[in-house]
Amino acid sequence: MAEPRPIHVLQLYPRDMNIYGDFGNALVLQRRLQWRGYEPILHSYDPEDEFPEQVDIVIGGGGQDSGQDKIQQDLLRIGEKLHTLANSGTPMLMICGLYQLFGHSFRTREGREIKGVGILDLRTEGTDTRLIGNVVAESKEFGEILGYENHSGQTYLGPGVQPLARVTKGAGNNAKDAHEGARWKNIVGSYLHGSLLPKNPAIADFLIAKAVENRFDEPIAAQIDPSGANQPIEELTRQARATATRRPR
Amino acid sequence: MSRLPSSPRTVASALGSVGSVLIGRAARTVTKLRGGGGSAFPGLVVEKLDPHFLARTLHRLPRGVIVVSGTNGKTTTTKMVVELLQGQGLKVFTNRSGSNFTRGVVASILEEVRLSGKLDADIAVLELDEAHAVHFVKAVRPNHSLLLNVMRDQLDRFGEIDTTAGMLRTIAQHTVEAVVLNREDPRVRAIAQTLGTQQVDYFGLSESLRSHFPSDDDFHSAPASAADHPHADVVLEQLIEGGGRFTVDGESVTTSLTVNGAYNTFNAAAAMAVVRQALGDAVDAPALIDSLSKVSPAFGRGESLTVQGRPLDLVLVKNPSGFRLGLSSFAPGGVATMIAINDNYADGRDMSWLWDVEFASLAEEGVRMISGVRAYDMALRLKYDDVDFDAVEPDLKLALTRFLQENPDQPARIFCTYTAMLALRKLLGAYTEVEAF
Numbered sequence: 001m002a003e004p005r006p007i008h009v010l011q012l013y014p015r016d017m018n019i020y021g022d023f024g025n026a027l028v029l030q031r032r033l034q035w036r037g038y039e040p041i042l043h044s045y046d047p048e049d050e051f052p053e054q055v056d057i058v059i060g061g062g063g064q065d066s067g068q069d070k071i072q073q074d075l076l077r078i079g080e081k082l083h084t085l086a087n088s089g090t091p092m093l094m095i096c097g098l099y100q101l102f103g104h105s106f107r108t109r110e111g112r113e114i115k116g117v118g119i120l121d122l123r124t125e126g127t128d129t130r131l132i133g134n135v136v137a138e139s140k141e142f143g144e145i146l147g148y149e150n151h152s153g154q155t156y157l158g159p160g161v162q163p164l165a166r167v168t169k170g171a172g173n174n175a176k177d178a179h180e181g182a183r184w185k186n187i188v189g190s191y192l193h194g195s196l197l198p199k200n201p202a203i204a205d206f207l208i209a210k211a212v213e214n215r216f217d218e219p220i221a222a223q224i225d226p227s228g229a230n231q232p233i234e235e236l237t238r239q240a241r242a243t244a245t246r247r248p249r
Numbered sequence: 250m251s252r253l254p255s256s257p258r259t260v261a262s263a264l265g266s267v268g269s270v271l272i273g274r275a276a277r278t279v280t281k282l283r284g285g286g287g288s289a290f291p292g293l294v295v296e297k298l299d300p301h302f303l304a305r306t307l308h309r310l311p312r313g314v315i316v317v318s319g320t321n322g323k324t325t326t327t328k329m330v331v332e333l334l335q336g337q338g339l340k341v342f343t344n345r346s347g348s349n350f351t352r353g354v355v356a357s358i359l360e361e362v363r364l365s366g367k368l369d370a371d372i373a374v375l376e377l378d379e380a381h382a383v384h385f386v387k388a389v390r391p392n393h394s395l396l397l398n399v400m401r402d403q404l405d406r407f408g409e410i411d412t413t414a415g416m417l418r419t420i421a422q423h424t425v426e427a428v429v430l431n432r433e434d435p436r437v438r439a440i441a442q443t444l445g446t447q448q449v450d451y452f453g454l455s456e457s458l459r460s461h462f463p464s465d466d467d468f469h470s471a472p473a474s475a476a477d478h479p480h481a482d483v484v485l486e487q488l489i490e491g492g493g494r495f496t497v498d499g500e501s502v503t504t505s506l507t508v509n510g511a512y513n514t515f516n517a518a519a520a521m522a523v524v525r526q527a528l529g530d531a532v533d534a535p536a537l538i539d540s541l542s543k544v545s546p547a548f549g550r551g552e553s554l555t556v557q558g559r560p561l562d563l564v565l566v567k568n569p570s571g572f573r574l575g576l577s578s579f580a581p582g583g584v585a586t587m588i589a590i591n592d593n594y595a596d597g598r599d600m601s602w603l604w605d606v607e608f609a610s611l612a613e614e615g616v617r618m619i620s621g622v623r624a625y626d627m628a629l630r631l632k633y634d635d636v637d638f639d640a641v642e643p644d645l646k647l648a649l650t651r652f653l654q655e656n657p658d659q660p661a662r663i664f665c666t667y668t669a670m671l672a673l674r675k676l677l678g679a680y681t682e683v684e685a686f
Contacts, residue, residue, distance in 0.1 A: 021569075021601025024633075031633050064411050134598060148599040193601040198629050231641070233632055240625035243643075247592060247622070 004039040007211050008052060012060035012098060013071045015046045020150065022061025022095050024195025028204050029057060036221045038212070047074035051081055055090060056211040058082070062096025062151075062193060068106075072114060075101055079117040086119050091186040091210035093203070095196060099181070099189040100124040100153050120182050120189055121160030124153040127175075133249040135170030135192055137180040142202040145180070146244040147192025155191075157182055164190055170249060186210045199240050304389045306358055312339070312372035314389060315527060318382045318420055319397025319437070320413065321571055322516045324547040325508060326397060327376035329520035334372060336540025337524070337533055342370035372527070379416040386423035394424040395523040397516070399436045400568045401602060410436070418443055429523045432481050433462060441479075452522040453481035454515065458488065461511060461577060462570075483522040485515050492542075497521060497534070504538050508546045509553070510564070510578040512571065517541055556680045557653065561661040565670055567596065569605035575664055576606070581614045585656035589621040589645060589669035596666040600626045608634040615639070617656055620648035621669045645672050653680070 011026050026042060033040040043052040047070065063071075075082075075098075086092065094102045103122035106114040116124075130152045137145045145165045154174035157163060163173070164181025172180030172191060181190035188203055190196060197204040205220070212220045225233050307314050317327045331343045342358070362368050377385055386394075399414045414436035421428045421440045424447055431437045432453035441449045454462060487494040492505035493514040506514060521541065525532050546553075554561045564579065566572040592598050600623055608631055615637040619627050624643040631638055639655075642648035652661070665673055 018605075020599075021604040024601070024604025024630075027604065027633055064409055066411055148601060150599065193599065195601055195604045198604070198633065199626075231628070233629075236625055236629045236632055236641075239641075240623075240629050243623060243625055247598065 005216060006039045006041050007033050007056045007215060008041045008043060008054045009057045009059065010043045010045055010052060010055045012045055012058060014044045016067035016070045017061045017063035017097055020062045020096065020193045021195050022193060025059050025093060025197045028197035029207065032204055032208060032223065035223045035225065047071055051078055055085055056215050057207050058085060058090060058092040060094045060098030068097050068101065072101060075117050076115065082117060083119060086185060086187060089186050089210065089214060091207040093207060094187065094189045095193065096151055096191055099191065100155060102189060103155065106153060120184055120187065121158035122155050122182055124155045127152055127154050129175065131171040131175065133170055134244065134247050135167060135172065135180065136245055137165035137167045137172060139165035142200065142206070145192065146199050146241055147194040147196050149191045150193065151191055160184065164188060199237065199244060201237055306362060306368055307373055307389050309367060310370055310373055312527065313392030314373045314375060315523060316375050316377055316382065316386065316391040316394040316420060318377045318379055318394065318417060320379065320400045321398050321568065322512060323376045323397065325513055326395065326516040326520050327374055328547045329517060329541070329544045330374045330523055332544045333520055333524045333537055333540045334374065336536050337528060339371040340369065342368050342373040344375050379413055383416050383419045386420050391424050392426045393428065393523055393527050394420050395429045395519055396421060396431065396437050396440065397519055398431055398434045400570045427526050429519065429526055431519065432478055433459065450522055450526050451479055451481040452483045452518040453478065455484055455486045458485060462515065462574065482525060483518045485518045488514055493517065502538055504542045506542060508544060510575065512574045512578065513546065554677060554681050556677060559658065559660055561663070563670055563673065564662060564664045565667065566664045567667055569602050572606040572664070576610050579662060581611055583659065585617045585659045585661045586611060586614065587618040587620065587652045587663045588616060588627055589663060589665040589673060590623045590627045591621045591666045591669040592623045593668040596668050603627060603630045608636050612636045618642065618648050618652040620645050621666065645669060646676055649673060649676050
């Protein structure tokens, strides 16, 4: 048997930024790495923890406003490390609250300015309107993206990033333009829960492919679906996606 | 808007409660004649015509009003509180109809009230949906409130879990005498700090049980330490087969329960705490335990049916904590399992919550059938947890038929979301006696 080849996945702030089921993203990455013969090593990073030495993929989720307050200082503290990783092409997935904090700033409804880590060229404004519901969005890179949004912060992209997708159902980044999420280098930012990766494996495989390329300088191995008794994962995914596109907002 | 002196509001006010009762009953008759099943419409009519009807009627009760709220377990806990109080010899008014909003309460009162507007009861126990409870407690200040928990299923209705906690806080602040709080829920526990003169009592868990009932915050980290936990009047010490061991006022009590599941056993601690608070020294302790052991489950909350000679459990799951508890409360060995997940408004549209439940405990036995609108989301979830399943059939009727046919000799268990449970109960009516709702 071949030597196990580890891929280190860093999950940012699972304690305070986990409330919307974004753990599913970590699970999907782990399984899909395993199904390709890699050994996923999941590092949970909470405030004041030691930052792991080796990081191949970084993921982060959404939380309460109170959770965001708790982690913001620590995020700035590790900002330089994250900038270095981002600049060197480390794949990252930032959802909702951490997507916002990966931008320059978040201005609250009361006018308070919360500084973000400034990796993505975007700004967010708190509003009184909560954008809630199913989302369907179209991406040139990943095809149709499906998920669920639940946010009162509205995000506007600067010229340094591209939108991840164009919304065809739902709101996405804000109530004005049709942009959903952001793309820059190997970073994907998005408002979508669901969790995002189970029903959008194209994004999961993009993150894995970039990590494997960076670490081992090779294309990713084909995925071997381990449990033969069930329907194949591609078929289950296709059906779950088909349902999601039909559901009301 | 014109203000005609003969507007219905003026008429009703002039007539007082008698007028309101008559008008409300007329509206109820009209609703029934039109074939409407909704119980809130007559309440709506009276509320519009006589907004003080509710407060006036409930404030006349000699022992006042107990309110039960929280995201999970309201219905069963309310039923327990009612039956415990009845076991203490009290006449209890409650909102049985299941429409747990202000109008529903008015509608329930209209069914039972005398023409004078007087309720024939000593005390009212009302289950209130968090969102409507705020409106309610501003009109009718409860004497006691029992606040159970803040879990995540309400998020896509109210936006944020902290908002829901704020609603429960408002209920507590409008409570006149005393509140009972869940010591184990950090957001509910914190309400105590915002209160003035009200007495605060707690119900809680023993340290060994805490890991069994993780809160949403605990799921990805270690539970909060025991150090800051205040004294609890009623503590669930241990789960035993078919019951629980409690510490009540320092005394150890073991009792069997007719309701099943770990969460219902914890709800029993909550119910005892609020009854003890409301009755004070007058409480008859042996009668309390006796009543508790006899409380039957509320509609669909851990309900056991017999279908074609085999036991079939319906387990309502509507959020990660509830699903995790459902899985750990019922051992999967020797049981045919079905899971039915809908995403209608009452279930919550967001499927994210399935990813915060670990399904590894089902891996050994596998799952026989997955159904509901979001059957394939659930199938995908199990796939990523390496749990095998036999079939996926989104149509509940086809799924149930096949599930019963293919698993004839085994006890069966169906984990289902709210609207899936409503549909399954209806379908099961063809096989067995299912209590009308």
